[in-house]
Amino acid sequence: MSxxxxxxxxxVPSPKRENEGMVTGNWRTKxxxxxxxxxxxxxxCWISCPDACIDQSTTGLAFNLKYCKGCGICAEVCPSxxxxxxxxxxxxx
Amino acid sequence: xxxxxKTLRKAPREEYYVPGxxxxxxxxxxxQYRLVxxxxxxxxxxxxxxxxxxxxxxxxxxxxxxxxxxxxxxxNGGAVGSGIEAAYKALIRKHKTDAEFxxxxxxxxxxxxxxxxxxxLSGAFYRGHNLLFICYDNESYAxxxxxxxxxxxxxxxxxxxxxxxxxxxxxxxxxxDLPKIMSHGxxxxxxxxxxxxxxxxxxxxxxxxxxxxxxxxxxxxxxPCPKGWSFPSEKTVSIAKLAVDTGMFQLYEMTEDxxxxxxxxxxxxxxxxxxxxxxxRFKHLRPExxxxxxxxxxxxxxEVGIEITLLSS
Ligand SMILES: Cc1ncc(C[n+]2csc(CCOP(=O)(O)OP(=O)(O)O)c2C)c(N)n1
Ligand code: SF4
Ligand code: SF4
Ligand code: SF4
Numbered sequence: 257m258s259x260x261x262x263x264x265x266x267x268v269p270s271p272k273r274e275n276e277g278m279v280t281g282n283w284r285t286k287x288x289x290x291x292x293x294x295x296x297x298x299x300x301c302w303i304s305c306p307d308a309c310i311d312q313s314t315t316g317l318a319f320n321l322k323y324c325k326g327c328g329i330c331a332e333v334c335p336s337x338x339x340x341x342x343x344x345x346x347x348x349x
Numbered sequence: 350x351x352x353x354x355k356t357l358r359k360a361p362r363e364e365y366y367v368p369g370x371x372x373x374x375x376x377x378x379x380x381q382y383r384l385v386x387x388x389x390x391x392x393x394x395x396x397x398x399x400x401x402x403x404x405x406x407x408x409x410x411x412x413x414x415x416x417x418x419x420x421x422x423x424x425n426g427g428a429v430g431s432g433i434e435a436a437y438k439a440l441i442r443k444h445k446t447d448a449e450f451x452x453x454x455x456x457x458x459x460x461x462x463x464x465x466x467x468x469x470l471s472g473a474f475y476r477g478h479n480l481l482f483i484c485y486d487n488e489s490y491a492x493x494x495x496x497x498x499x500x501x502x503x504x505x506x507x508x509x510x511x512x513x514x515x516x517x518x519x520x521x522x523x524x525x526d527l528p529k530i531m532s533h534g535x536x537x538x539x540x541x542x543x544x545x546x547x548x549x550x551x552x553x554x555x556x557x558x559x560x561x562x563x564x565x566x567x568x569x570x571x572x573p574c575p576k577g578w579s580f581p582s583e584k585t586v587s588i589a590k591l592a593v594d595t596g597m598f599q600l601y602e603m604t605e606d607x608x609x610x611x612x613x614x615x616x617x618x619x620x621x622x623x624x625x626x627x628x629x630r631f632k633h634l635r636p637e638x639x640x641x642x643x644x645x646x647x648x649x650x651x652e653v654g655i656e657i658t659l660l661s662s
Contacts, residue, residue: 308383
């Protein structure tokens with residue numbers, strides 16, 4: 257038997273845009289909320305999110321709440337105070 | 350050749366370390382992983398020795414990498430990286446693949462590089478493999494519950510260095526200086542730098558320069574860990590910035606003539622106490638311990654050529 261016939265153990269496909277096997281949005285106790293009027297589009301929050309949960313869309317920045325863990329880094333690093341952490345219990349969803 | 354990223358706006362939008370991983374909220378090592386993957390791009394293979402960046406990323410049979418990733422033992426990231434690099438070279442030489450030679454990146458914790466993995470790291474650099482070895486330094490064996498590692502600072506609490514009557518300062522030893530260990534003992538070394546998650550554009554450019562240098566290249570990335578260092582998750586980037594602004598972490602590159610080139614000089618150096626006081630792991634320290642850490646930072650800065658003008662508190 258050649259090595260080519262040995263099945264590759266523990267191999268899984270790579271995700272493309274998100275890893276649906278580990279949805280983390282339900283960890284969040286505080287939700288980042290953007291005040292578009294204050295945002296200068298400097299992108300410091302975008303580059304500082306460990307979970308790649310800030311998307312640059314055509315209408316401005318958008319948080320990916322399916323995965324955002326609510327760490328608060330984006331609000332902390334924003335030089336314009338454009339992001340507020342709002343308790344999740346304030347939301348119905 | 351990977352081009353230098355001039356500004357944040359020019360940073361690639363593509364993500365290769367995608368949402369969906371079990372790292373703690375605000376994890377510094379996760380942020381540096383995202384930045385490294387972004388800078389390296391699609392033609393990359395990651396090697397992940399055991400540690401948080403393996404375990405917390407691969408829970409339940411899945412992982413967040415949009416590029417190939419393989420697990421290595423905590424001891425042998427350098428060896429697995431060497432094997433993949435050598436195999437690719439052989440396949441290309443024998444025309445058995447038309448694939449372009451990939452970026453081979455080992456992503457090891459400070460334990461997996463400065464301690465239990467140091468022989469495989471040193472061997473790979475001695476033999477001169479074309480790979481980029483990254484040590485993300487969260488200053489402990491984090492994944493097994495925050496035990497001291499050789500890069501844990503003097504005075505830090507860990508589960509193996511608790512502060513108490515016998516050892517009021519917690520950890521008594523001063524940390525190993527891994528980039529300096531790597532910088533002068535490996536003749537094949539092509540590039541070496543330190544980086545911080547608080548300086549993301551600089552970090553991404555150092556990844557690219559390390560890859561362009563056709564390795565072996567070494568990158569040492571300061572990556573605060575909210576769980577192990579006991580600080581609130583939103584402070585990760587601010588604490589990384591303070592480490593640089595107090596001189597506790599120094600940003601530099603090593604040029605071809607084997608001299609250190611400082612890549613960022615704090616305009617006004619802050620007292621180390623400002624960095625320490627935000628972290629629970631240092632809360633037991635007395636003034637005499639803090640003074641030792643102040644002297645430590647000054648020594649490290651001097652070694653790489655940062656002149657010291659301390660701003661008094
Ligand atoms: C040979 C061996 N010894 C011990 C362990 C247990 N272990 C798993 S993760 C880990 C901590 C790794 O620390 P580090 O490399 O600093 O990465 P971090 O977890 O801090 O990200 C240890 C000790 C192991 N997996 N293999
Ligand atoms: S709260 Fe944390 S995880 Fe959520 S978007 Fe902000 S930085 Fe990302
Ligand atoms: S950091 Fe603040 S100002 Fe900058 S893009 Fe983000 S929300 Fe806007
Ligand atoms: S323990 Fe530290 S390094 Fe490990 S996942 Fe949590 S924050 Fe990240």
